[in-house]
Amino acid sequence: MSTVSAGKVCGVASKPWALRLASRFAERSLSRAYSIEDLRRLAQKRLPRAVFDFFDGGSEDEATLRDNRAAFGRVRLAPKVLVDVSAVDTRTTILGTPSDLPIAIAPTGAVGFGWPGGDVAIARAAAAFGIPYALSTTGTTSIERIAREAPGRLWFQAYILRKRDFTAGLIERARAAGYEALIITVDLPVGGKRERDFRNDFAVPFRFTPRNVLDFASRPGWALSMIHGGMPAMENLADFTPETTDAAAIASSVGRNYDPSFDWDSLRAIRDAWPRKLVVKGIVRADDAERAAGIGCDALVVSNHGGRQLDGGVATLDALPPIVAAVGSRMEVLLDGGVRRGADVVKAVSMGAKAVLIGRATLYGVCAAGEPGAHRALEILSDELKRTIQLCGARNIRDVSPDLLVAPRL
Numbered sequence: 492m493s494t495v496s497a498g499k500v501c502g503v504a505s506k507p508w509a510l511r512l513a514s515r516f517a518e519r520s521l522s523r524a525y526s527i528e529d530l531r532r533l534a535q536k537r538l539p540r541a542v543f544d545f546f547d548g549g550s551e552d553e554a555t556l557r558d559n560r561a562a563f564g565r566v567r568l569a570p571k572v573l574v575d576v577s578a579v580d581t582r583t584t585i586l587g588t589p590s591d592l593p594i595a596i597a598p599t600g601a602v603g604f605g606w607p608g609g610d611v612a613i614a615r616a617a618a619a620f621g622i623p624y625a626l627s628t629t630g631t632t633s634i635e636r637i638a639r640e641a642p643g644r645l646w647f648q649a650y651i652l653r654k655r656d657f658t659a660g661l662i663e664r665a666r667a668a669g670y671e672a673l674i675i676t677v678d679l680p681v682g683g684k685r686e687r688d689f690r691n692d693f694a695v696p697f698r699f700t701p702r703n704v705l706d707f708a709s710r711p712g713w714a715l716s717m718i719h720g721g722m723p724a725m726e727n728l729a730d731f732t733p734e735t736t737d738a739a740a741i742a743s744s745v746g747r748n749y750d751p752s753f754d755w756d757s758l759r760a761i762r763d764a765w766p767r768k769l770v771v772k773g774i775v776r777a778d779d780a781e782r783a784a785g786i787g788c789d790a791l792v793v794s795n796h797g798g799r800q801l802d803g804g805v806a807t808l809d810a811l812p813p814i815v816a817a818v819g820s821r822m823e824v825l826l827d828g829g830v831r832r833g834a835d836v837v838k839a840v841s842m843g844a845k846a847v848l849i850g851r852a853t854l855y856g857v858c859a860a861g862e863p864g865a866h867r868a869l870e871i872l873s874d875e876l877k878r879t880i881q882l883c884g885a886r887n888i889r890d891v892s893p894d895l896l897v898a899p900r901l
């Protein structure tokens with residue numbers, strides 16, 4: 492791998508000198524990042540605490556956040572030996588279209604607070620690895636700009652806002668810009684209680700306090716990049732609150748405006764209106780999965796929002812087997828939450844997931860070093876995935892089956 496070549500791909504040379512310096516410094520540290528956890532540590536070193544905690548944290552006691560990871564640790568693989576694994580093929584299909592890895596990028600909001608242009612950086616890295624990228628409603632790059640600047644497989648994730656017409660307008664923009672799939676996130680009727688954000692004075696509406704000003708000042712590299720890159724804005728929501736253009740005010744207003752009355756009938760109406768692939772994200776129960784299949788969703792994501800919503804909710808890997816058993820033959824079952832290793836991907840696919848989505852893995856990468864960092868995260872996962880498949884005595888994704896699990900759950 493070459494982080495240097497990744498840096499060139501990003502057009503580092505066109506940035507202001509201070510940002511270029513910060514980018515070079517950050518990129519150099521990438522050569523010592525061998526795992527997603529290494530990227531997490533680099534992100535932690537570069538970001539103010541409040542920003543790092545926003546990306547890293549979960550809700551309340553963070554029990555679900557931890558359990559998403561722990562669930563992967565509870566599953567063990569039983570490798571086969573003496574198989575010719577000199578060639579390994581990680582290609583699969585996701586939503587019926589080829590993907591080079593059984594991995595897609597999960598939608599994440601506010602990425603620009605971690606790295607200016609962070610959404611585009613992750614989307615370009617995804618395109619380079621031949622995998623789908625999902626843009627969030629609360630992303631810091633517009634639907635159209637992502638389509639222009641990161642031409643790969645694009646999905647758009649919609650939050651349902653009380654102003655339903657506004658949500659419909661976003662969905663129409665995604666259709667017009669050629670996004671191949673729409674994700675409706677259903678585990679956020681109201682916002683989760685993320686106490687790290689409160690303690691760090693990161694709660695919206697954002698306000699400068701002695702605590703967070705000191706915090707920001709402690710990370711001059713990050714502060715410089717914000718000064719040169721400009722304060723990130725939730726570009727898709729620019730018209731949401733016409734009376735203000737202030738990003739924090741918009742964020743706060745959006746946060747208060749998730750529609751808690753959104754229900755199965757409303758999802759069915761979206762299904763009827765959206766002509767392309769529809770993915771419902773945030774299901775952890777087999778009966779809900781049955782309903783999603785019943786109204787014609789093409790795929791679902793077994794997800795608990797990376798432990799950021801209901802704390803005490805089930806780990807996604809534990810929730811997967813009954814959902815696969817209920818609907819796996821009728822729709823694609825994807826999974827996210829806690830994927831940090833190639834072996835995690837193998838475990839999820841062995842248990843019946845068609846693919847996994849990753850949120851924090853590429854976020855840590857982009858927060859550590861921009862596009863080369865996102866690239867490095869995917870390189871690490873891709874390398875680990877191939878290696879794990881080979882070490883399991885498998886040659887391709889079709890060989891990754893319940894047969895590889897110590898105690899098959901299906």
Ligand SMILES: Cc1cc2nc3c(=O)[nH]c(=O)nc-3n(C[C@H](O)[C@H](O)[C@H](O)COP(=O)(O)O)c2cc1C
Binds near residue numbers: 850
């Ligand atoms: C900082 C952050 C922002 C997120 N924003 C969104 C979002 O805007 N929409 C959404 O559907 N999910 C959002 N998620 C949840 C992710 O899509 C995904 O479910 C989760 O990150 C998966 O867990 P992982 O981070 O352990 O991979 C966010 C997650 C994080 C960490």
